[in-house]
Amino acid sequence: MTQAIDVMGAGAFGSALAIALSRDGSDVTLWARSSEQVAALRETREVARLPGVILPKELRITSDAGALGAPIRLLAIPMQALAQHLQLLPARGGTALVACCKGIDLSTGLGPTGLIARDAPGCVAAVLTGPSFAADIARGLPTALTLACADAQAGAKLQSALSTETLRLYRSTDPTGAELGGALKNVIAIAAGMVIGAGLGESARAALLTRGYVEMQRLALHMGARPETLAGLSGFGDMVLTATSGLSRNFTFGRALGAGSAPSQGATVEGRATARAVARIAADQGIDMPICTMVSAVLENTLTIEQATAALLARDLREE
Structure with missing residues (x-):
């Protein structure tokens, strides 16, 4: 069964995740804030910080927030910009919001899942983190990450949906x-x-x-x-x-x-x-x-x- 996934953030890490998941057969939409960046990605099918990697032809690229409606949304946004993006691009209740950023919000002292719980209380909050370089993920090199979600059942579903042949996720209930x-x-x-x-x-x-x-x-x-x-x-x-x-x-x-x-x-x-x-x-x-x-x-x-x-x-x- 094809899994629909939105990836917010067309930097190196967001693009790498979108490439890996799309290549694995998921129905992926990659969102970038800049329409100019979207145009360049559509034309070249290349990401400057991932040299030699081509975006799969099946991967959709957009700057239109209305195009985002998948039940899983990966937030590959810098930590200090996460709160702003959560407010600018609200998700439907029940959507799994998976933070793919690392840090502590300076204005609140909260981590990614804390911000999600505050700004999107009807959504499932999770974090995807661990030792990885974007280029390795994009090239299909073996990589292992932690998928942490306080809801064990939701975490198990996300683990299954986001794991690929080369991207191995270990589940945790300790976000x-x-x-x-x-x-x-x-x-x-x-x-x-x-x-x-x-x-x-x-x-x-x-x-x-x-x-x-x-x-x-x-x-x-x-x-x-x-x-x-x-x-x-x-x-x-x-x-x-x-x-x-x-x-x-x-x-x-x-x-x-x-x-x-x-x-x-x-x-x-x-x-x-x-x-x-x-x-x-x-x-x-x-x-x-x-x-x-x-x-x-x-x-x-x-x-x-x-x-x-x-x-x-x-x-x-x-x-x-």
Whole structure:
């Protein structure tokens, strides 16, 4: 049975998901906000950030909100723009809204499913997250992600509808843990990039990833997440990929900062806003998150990388 799916957001990740699902036989509509972008995609059938990948001829592309009516809608929208898009493009009650973004909304402190619950209360809220690069998904390379939905029955249906031969989804009923893992690992990836860019070495990166993972668990458990979620694809797995690959936007952003270079402009670096949100939450709720707090301070230009490094190394000695 053909499954109808809408994908909001024609960036690299949204386009990659649309390509993979359409290629697998789903009836997919890809929505882009710009009519000019739609025209270019229809003419060339190519996405600039997915070189060498051709959009399937069956994949529909539109900027018309009225064309969106599938029972499943993937929201491949940057986190800080998600609330605006939920309000601009409301979904019918009962529609499954699957967030494909990672971060914490700066104005509310909510994650993706929290925003969906607030702005689309009649819809099913879920999040799709984990270690993945858009180009790998688009090229049909094996990729595993977490599909988290508090409603176990709805989550099972979404898992079946969104899995393909090469895109393997693992189901979870802990959206809080899944989305916090996906958000916090971006901050740790920026920090890891700073370490490498500043020439502090691979041993320092290993130590930072280990202690950064502790911070991810600390905040997530405080917010009601389950520890096994953070140990899975959406936490540990995503951190490993994002904090070690030169293809990671957050890592390369941090590496440029660490080397004293200007980061490239235009790419979405979700960890920047997430670091600010996490530092605020940690301060308000008394949660010890030194690495995330230092990343925020460096990004706010209140500390240099050298000062942040010295402050972390000067912390009291303790048991692991």
